[in-house]
Amino acid sequence: MEQVLIAGATGATGKKIINFLKESQYFEPIAMIRKEDQKSFFEDQNVRWILGDLSKDVSHTCKNMDKVIFAAGSGGSNVVEIDQEGAKRFIDASKSNNIKKFVMLSSMGADQPEEMEELHDYMVAKHKADIYLRNSRLNYAIVRPGALTNEAGTQHIELSHKLKEQGSISRTDVAQVLTRVLHDDTANKETFEIIKGGRLIGKALETMSTVEV
Incomplete structure (x- = not known):
């Protein structure tokens, strides 16, 4: 099984990523936590963890990892x-450790932050992070969802x-x-947007199925 490090594992979306990866026969999740008192949540689920603070050097966190998901955020x-x-x-830590795929949770609007009056500073930050990833020479998938909700999942989306x-x-x-695009045959060096829609997630992602480049 490939080892997948999740930055932002303690967040609402990050915890859901962990749950999906726990059910996978291909990937094992490793939670990146900022404080040691966060470890019990993951230990109770038999999920491995590693300490890492994104405001500091995190190069040690990616050692022996195969792929990563960046789902962290400052909350504004x-x-x-x-x-x-x-x-x-x-991203730099991933490059240093030859990570095979970097999955980035971005946001709709990050491609044109100058047009976003609300959350402008956030969109600029996401825009710059996305560009940095694209220029890193890592294999990547940048996923840009619309507004996030806490509603139940429908397993149906629109994607483009x-x-x-x-x-x-x-x-x-x-x-x-985010977990599905970890696969080698899906969304390699791709950036795409998603919102709730009428297509099954697996079918929608078939349009992003590619040979790794």
Whole structure:
């Protein structure tokens, strides 16, 4: 099984990612936590963990990992330090450790942050992090969901490199997409948007099935 490190494992979406990976026959999740008192949540689920603070050097966290998911966020309180520079530190750590695939949780609007009056600073930070990943020479998938909700997952989405409409999507469905694009034959060096829709996630992702480049 491939070892997958999740940055942001303690967040609402991160915990759902962990749950999906626990059910996988291909991947084993490793939770990156900032404080040691967060470990019990994962130990109770028999999930391995590693200490790492995105505001500092995290190069040690990616050792012996195969792939990574960046689902961390500052919650709007420190977007430059965490959402932008923290992502860059994690990308650099992934490069140093020859990570085979980097899955980035981004956001709709990150491609044109100048058009986003609300959350402008956040979108700029995500935009810069996405560009840094694209230029890193790592294999990557950048997933840009619409507004995240805590509704139950539907397993149905709309997906495109650039959607024609805004929309929302459940964290559960986003987590499922993030785990599915870890596979080698799906979404290699791709950036795409997702919202709640009418296509099964697996079918929608077939449009992103590619040979690794």
